[in-house]
Amino acid sequence: MVIDKLIAQIKAKQNPCIVGIDPEWSKIPECYQSEGLSSPNAILQWARDVIDAVADIVPAIKPQMGFFEVFGAEGVRVHQEVVRYAHNKGLLVVDDSKRNDIGNTARAYAYAHLAKAGPINADFLTVSPFLGTDSIQPFVDVALRDGKGLFVLVKTSNPSSVEISEATNIHGERIRDWLANYVHTAGRHCTGQAGYASIGAVVGATFPQEAKQLREIMKNNFFLVPGFGAQGGSAKDIVDCFNDDGLGAIVSSSRGVLYHHLELTAYDGSREMYRQIVKKQAQEMQTSVYDALRLSCSRLSY
Amino acid sequence: MVIDKLIAQIKAKQNPCIVGIDPEWSKIPECYQSEGLSSPNAILQWARDVIDAVADIVPAIKPQMGFFEVFGAEGVRVHQEVVRYAHNKGLLVVDDSKRNDIGNTARAYAYAHLAKAGPINADFLTVSPFLGTDSIQPFVDVALRDGKGLFVLVKTSNPSSVEISEATNIHGERIRDWLANYVHTAGRHCTGQAGYASIGAVVGATFPQEAKQLREIMKNNFFLVPGFGAQGGSAKDIVDCFNDDGLGAIVSSSRGVLYHHLELTAYDGSREMYRQIVKKQAQEMQTSVYDALRLSCSRLSY
Numbered sequence: 001m002v003i004d005k006l007i008a009q010i011k012a013k014q015n016p017c018i019v020g021i022d023p024e025w026s027k028i029p030e031c032y033q034s035e036g037l038s039s040p041n042a043i044l045q046w047a048r049d050v051i052d053a054v055a056d057i058v059p060a061i062k063p064q065m066g067f068f069e070v071f072g073a074e075g076v077r078v079h080q081e082v083v084r085y086a087h088n089k090g091l092l093v094v095d096d097s098k099r100n101d102i103g104n105t106a107r108a109y110a111y112a113h114l115a116k117a118g119p120i121n122a123d124f125l126t127v128s129p130f131l132g133t134d135s136i137q138p139f140v141d142v143a144l145r146d147g148k149g150l151f152v153l154v155k156t157s158n159p160s161s162v163e164i165s166e167a168t169n170i171h172g173e174r175i176r177d178w179l180a181n182y183v184h185t186a187g188r189h190c191t192g193q194a195g196y197a198s199i200g201a202v203v204g205a206t207f208p209q210e211a212k213q214l215r216e217i218m219k220n221n222f223f224l225v226p227g228f229g230a231q232g233g234s235a236k237d238i239v240d241c242f243n244d245d246g247l248g249a250i251v252s253s254s255r256g257v258l259y260h261h262l263e264l265t266a267y268d269g270s271r272e273m274y275r276q277i278v279k280k281q282a283q284e285m286q287t288s289v290y291d292a293l294r295l296s297c298s299r300l301s302y
Numbered sequence: 303m304v305i306d307k308l309i310a311q312i313k314a315k316q317n318p319c320i321v322g323i324d325p326e327w328s329k330i331p332e333c334y335q336s337e338g339l340s341s342p343n344a345i346l347q348w349a350r351d352v353i354d355a356v357a358d359i360v361p362a363i364k365p366q367m368g369f370f371e372v373f374g375a376e377g378v379r380v381h382q383e384v385v386r387y388a389h390n391k392g393l394l395v396v397d398d399s400k401r402n403d404i405g406n407t408a409r410a411y412a413y414a415h416l417a418k419a420g421p422i423n424a425d426f427l428t429v430s431p432f433l434g435t436d437s438i439q440p441f442v443d444v445a446l447r448d449g450k451g452l453f454v455l456v457k458t459s460n461p462s463s464v465e466i467s468e469a470t471n472i473h474g475e476r477i478r479d480w481l482a483n484y485v486h487t488a489g490r491h492c493t494g495q496a497g498y499a500s501i502g503a504v505v506g507a508t509f510p511q512e513a514k515q516l517r518e519i520m521k522n523n524f525f526l527v528p529g530f531g532a533q534g535g536s537a538k539d540i541v542d543c544f545n546d547d548g549l550g551a552i553v554s555s556s557r558g559v560l561y562h563h564l565e566l567t568a569y570d571g572s573r574e575m576y577r578q579i580v581k582k583q584a585q586e587m588q589t590s591v592y593d594a595l596r597l598s599c600s601r602l603s604y
Contacts, residue, residue, distance in 0.1 A: 024406060066403055066410035072421025073379035075414075080374055100400050100430050101368055102460040104326060108368035112377075119374025128402050130432040130455055132462025153432055158404040160434025167469040167477055175469055 001192035002123050002149045009059030011302040015286040019054050020254030021047050021063040027259045029274050040074040047082045053279040060092035062252050095122030106138035114148045124149040140186050149198035154179045157204025157227035180217040187221050197221050205238040212240040223249040229256030235292040246293045246300040257281040303494035304425050304451045311361030313604040317588040321356050322556030323349050323365040329561045331576045342376040349384045355581040362394035364554050397424030404437045412444035426451040442488050451500035456481045459506025459529035482519040489523050499523050507540045514542040525551040531558030537594040548595045548602040559583040
């Protein structure tokens with residue numbers, strides 16, 4: 001089961017932190033842009049360098065589909081190659097595409113992103129729940145069938161997320177709690193050997209109190225926690241997303257790892273130094289989160 | 303402004319009905335699958351035939367991204383070619399991708415799907431609002447900048463849509479009404495000569511009473527009404543989505559037009575007869591909706 005593979009990687013690397021692959025053209029070092037490659041192929045070279053730099057440190061990468069779609073079909077081809085490259089390096093892939101639709105269209109998205117026989121074949125996919133549970137079910141079905149995982153948006157890190165996630169449904173439940181219960185129930189059918197489910201939730205690090213409450217409902221579901229660093233969440237904030245065993249969450253950073261070179265006057269513009277900076281940032285994130293977990297988790301399992 | 307182009311097409315063709323381009327491989331006539339083309343190129347040939355068959359009848363097509371993503375990067379290339387082909391035939395394109403994200407990722411999706419300089423360059427894009435208004439704004443920004451349009455999911459046609467759309471937010475507003483007010487306000491900045499805004503809402507035909515209420519809030523916004531035919535909405539049901547001038551909505555059908563041949567024992571399996579069936583179905587939809595509007599709209603403007 002994919003959740004057991006994730007847990008094995010987290011334990012082996014003592015790291016629940018993952019790195020986003022968000023190719024923002026204007027922020028990528030110029031050395032990648034000036035090697036005579038087309039933009040999508042320059043992105044691919046950049047992404048491979050990032051993956052090489054972090055492969056021994058993180059359990060997974062999280063490519064952000066929007067930044068690949070900017071380049072049209074060629075960008076989508078590069079996205080597929082990035083997933084394959086990460087798999088070859090032994091990393092898991094969280095496909096952050098936030099897909100959502102109903103019926104056959106939802107089934108099509110689930111096949112495209114998650115199915116073993118599909119073109120992307122990611123390990124986990126983020127899913128947006130606005131259309132309701134009958135729109136999530138086709139993704140759950142493919143995840144169960146092919147041993148893959150999902151992260152359903154429950155409470156995102158942006159300020160406006162309160163507008164819908166804190167609303168109350170016709171049965172008197174808060175949307176985020178109702179979604180959390182849905183995730184918890186759906187996860188019962190895909191619980192791995194470590195006791196955690198392959199279906200989890202996106203929970204932002206910017207709302208630590210809400211994260212704590214959601215943790216209570218989704219005891220054995222993993223949280224995908226975006227927003228570490230750049231979006232305002234600190235290592236202290238994200239601790240409440242974890243269980244006492246130091247599991248139950250993966251924390252994602254993109255800008256803090258990928259684009260730290262922009263803040264360094266010492267950066268010499270080379271690919272080699274860029275890879276070193278990315279590696280150092282990934283290591284610092286590991287240290288900072290792992291230290292915070294060691295302080296707060298009485299039963300840290302790794 | 304794109305909404306004026308849409309209205310001009312609706313009036314010229316006396317038709318507010320559009321056709322979905324949902325390439326479900328298992329339902330596409332075998333003649334397309336057996337011409338020695340790769341699957342994505344067979345889809346392209348099929349889509350061109352559908353567009354040729356309906357180009358004189360409908361104002362727009364609505365390609366459903368999920369069915370293209372099934373074929374990976376090649377499918378996305380075909381999607382781009384379908385959009386271009388429809389534009390060359392004078393049709394508008396509603397890109398039904400239900401994208402949603404925050405910040406730079408939302409900006410990336412908006413660029414990829416809607417920007418004039420982007421790879422798809424659709425006229426309208428469907429957007430999912432789960433993450434809140436700060437996640438919709440980047441799409442609004444690109445729409446305003448490039449003279450494009452949006453349809454924000456407000457009340458979809460599936461049974462589970464009640465789970466979130468009928469919830470009540472922390473200010474005591476129903477989510478669907480709050481979203482309708484947001485759409486109405488955002489539309490003030492892109493109102494065309496005919497008095498309608500380029501920013502509208504997805505409202506399912508399966509909830510006619512709710513559609514009537516939403517029409518009151520979004521008087522000068524267009525509704526994209528999916529679910530005609532196959533999803534259970536009839537011509538009578540969809541009338542409440544329109545204003546008294548017969549404008550304010552476009553009605554979409556996919557299966558009823560694209561896959562009617564599967565119900566015809568007389569279908570001979572040829573491309574020519576398939577095109578005839580598609581054309582006839584599109585014409586029948588036009589007649590049925592236009593007749594219903596003539597009966598119910600006292601000030602039908604076309």
